Amino acid sequence: MEHDMSDYSEVLVTEEQIATRLDEMAAQIRADYEGKDLLLVGVLKGAVMVMADLARRMPTNVQMDWMAVSSYGSGTVSSGVVRILKDLDTDLTDRHVLIVEDIIDSGVTLSWLLGNLRTRGAASVEIATLLRKPDALRVEVPVRYVGFDMPTKFLVGYGLDFAEDYRTLPFIAALKPEVYGDR
């Protein structure tokens, strides 16, 4: 598949680097949850790629469920106010839960989600994220598994979008500032 390179300046994480890192993260997760049932909770839509690739590295007693949440506001800045657009189908009582995220930027969304899921009687709730922007952390979030620490740039690809485009790129790239302007 040919991709038009004109909107993004540089590929920051290649397909191969993502696959290698997911191998390592999956090995760690399998070891940590050995002998336990695990529920992976993906956050739509950004986490679909990382969820699909991580889940395929898991044993068959690992299940998947999905949530959709929205920070109020649009464009490239999180507002801090979160609402549930689609809730889980699964009862979390006594479950080991691992939230699977594409990226932690400010941490606002995940911090809220963690608090929300922890009220549901789970045995444990942890977080795995492929990407993290450490400079942008406004909220302290305890993240158990991190793929890559990234620079503070607007990233697209591998599930990450800008206005719903670019999710289908198989790698992570930085979007050129002139594409998103001051949104």
Ligand code: IMP
């Ligand atoms: P946070 O609440 O600021 O941590 O970010 C919440 C959500 O914003 C993430 O789960 C992404 O869906 C989205 N997001 C944050 N940074 C980026 C980015 O660089 N590119 C695309 N989406 C992003």
Ligand code: MG
């Ligand atoms: Mg997300």
